[in-house]
Amino acid sequence: MARTTKPLTNTEVKQAKPKDKVYTLSDGGGLQLRVKPNGSKFWLFDYHRPYTKQRTCLSFGSFPDISLADARHNRDTSRELLAKNIDPKEYRDEENRINEAAHSNTLEHIAEKWLEVKKANVSADHATDTWRSLELHIFPSLGKVPIHKITAIKTIDIINPIAAKGNLETVKRLCQRLNEIMVYAVNTGLIASNPLAGIGKANQNPIKKHLPTLKPEQLPALLKTLAFASIKTTTRCVIEWQLHTMVRPSEAAGAQWNEIDFENNVWDIPAERMKSKKPHKVPLSDQALNLLELMKPISSHSKYIFPSNSDIKKHTNSSTANMALKRMGFENKLVAHGLRSIASTTLNEEGFDPDVIEAALAHTGKNEVRNAYNRALYLERRKPMMQWWSDHIEKAATGNMSLAGQKGLKVVSQ
Structure with missing residues (x-):
């Protein structure tokens, strides 16, 4: 037994x-x-x-x-x-x-991995802005928390004070970014489900506001203010460059000498510097080429056409134009991105083909085959349009100092 x-x-x-x-x-x-x-x-x-x-x-x-x-x-x-x-x-x-x-898989650690993947589809400036927003608002409280312990309640408690200040656009972006991180964590097998799927509904949606810009008839006033503004030559040139080429602030600020095809007078912007992650060609007008000639004595020894004032190995900050416009009295009236709107509105009012204008602005649709065809087709048609736009800018500067004039710095007269 x-x-x-x-x-x-x-x-x-x-x-x-x-x-x-x-x-x-x-x-x-x-x-x-x-x-x-x-x-x-x-x-x-x-x-x-x-x-x-x-x-x-x-x-x-x-x-x-x-x-x-x-x-x-x-x-x-x-x-x-x-x-x-x-x-x-x-x-x-x-x-x-x-x-x-x-x-060990903290929110901050997983966010780093997520951002490395996301960088393939966004500009460097957008990636930097994304990380800074998380560093400022999320990581101080939740960065060291294991991702499987992140809850909607904890996250909403962090976001509510930001919403209380009226920063609803910031809240919206943070909710979107946190959700993307959580979806990444689900897709990589770190967590079973996304606990933050509904946090965007915890606060009211921001009222959609268009970026401040000027009406086409206000272009002469802008150019007059720019002519007499106490700003550095590089800053003024990058503002005029953006105005003439119709590109985004980050694309203008990061322009490199090796991107300029002087033989064909075309600016070749590589895909990694474009918002759409597609290469973009900009036909350069006579005035745009004059701006480059003006910048050569300043930055020909630099990689960048518009170098940083503090470090010539870096390009000027993409927010430099915005800050300059603000100091010139255009706060809440015009931002650098709004220069594109002035161009778009003017060209549409003058009867230029909307598809050609959209191609110049590097706006793309969902049809990739059509996009590629349009880029090739519209390049030649964009050349006279870009020259017309630069001539229009020069005429708008009548009686003022124009850096992009036919002979560089001169008083434009009728």
């Missing part, structure tokens, strides 16, 4: 005294209390490994940190695993590894 082990009592466990040598007290089912000469007590589970049948022990921890009831629960769980041919020690080690990995 099999020998029956009498279960231990709490009193027996508590009062077990140390001896000269290590000894064990058995509770049955493989559970043992090991008592050492120094008085410490440890719970052990004695079992045979599945398949190999090799005898081994699994530690459950020390008493009284692990009570008799806790030890019995761990023993029962281990026996259930053994019934399924699962080694409880290997199972615990794997659980610990998964848990440790989960805790």
Whole structure:
């Protein structure tokens, strides 16, 4: 007849005294209390490994940190695993590894990985802006939190103060970016579902505002103000360059000398610098070429046409034009991006083909084949349009100093 082990009592466990040598007290089912000469007590589970049948022990921890009831629960769980041919020690080690990995995958760490993927589809400036917004508003509170512990409640608590200040556009962007990070975490198997899917509904949507710009008839006033503004030559040139070429502020600020095809008078902007991630060609008017001639003595020894004032190895900041326009009195009236709107409105009013204008603005539709065809087709048609636009700018500067005039700096007269 099999020998029956009498279960231990709490009193027996508590009062077990140390001896000269290590000894064990058995509770049955493989559970043992090991008592050492120094008085410490440890719970052990004695079992045979599945398949190999090799005898081994699994530690459950020390008493009284692990009570008799806790030890019995761990023993029962281990026996259930053994019934399924699962080694409880290997199972615990794997659980610990998964848990440790989960805790090392913080929101900030996963956001870094997500942004590396996202960079392939956005401009460098957009990626920088994205990271800065997270650094400023999210990471101080949630950056070190494991991503599997991020909850909607915690996140909304962080975002609500931003919304209370009226920065609803910032709230919208943060919610979008956090959701993209969470979707990335789901797609890479780090979490089972996105806990932030609905946080955008926790605050009201921002009222859509168009970027400040001027009406076409206000172009002469802009050029007059620009002519007498106390700004650096590089800053004024980059504003005029953007106005003549109709590109975005970041594309203008980052212009490089090696992108200019002087033989064909075309500016080749590589895909990685474009918002659409598609290469863009800009036919250069006589006035645009004059701006380049003006910049050569200033920046020909630099990689960039419009270098930074503090470091010639870097290009001027994409916000430089905005800051200059603000100082010139155009705050809430015009931003650098609005220069494109002046061009678009003027050219549309003059009856130029809307498709050609859209091509000049590097706006693309969803049909990639049509986009590629249009880029090739409209380049030649854009050349006279771009020259007309530059001539129009020069005429609008009548009586003022024009850097892009036919002979460089001159007073434009009728």
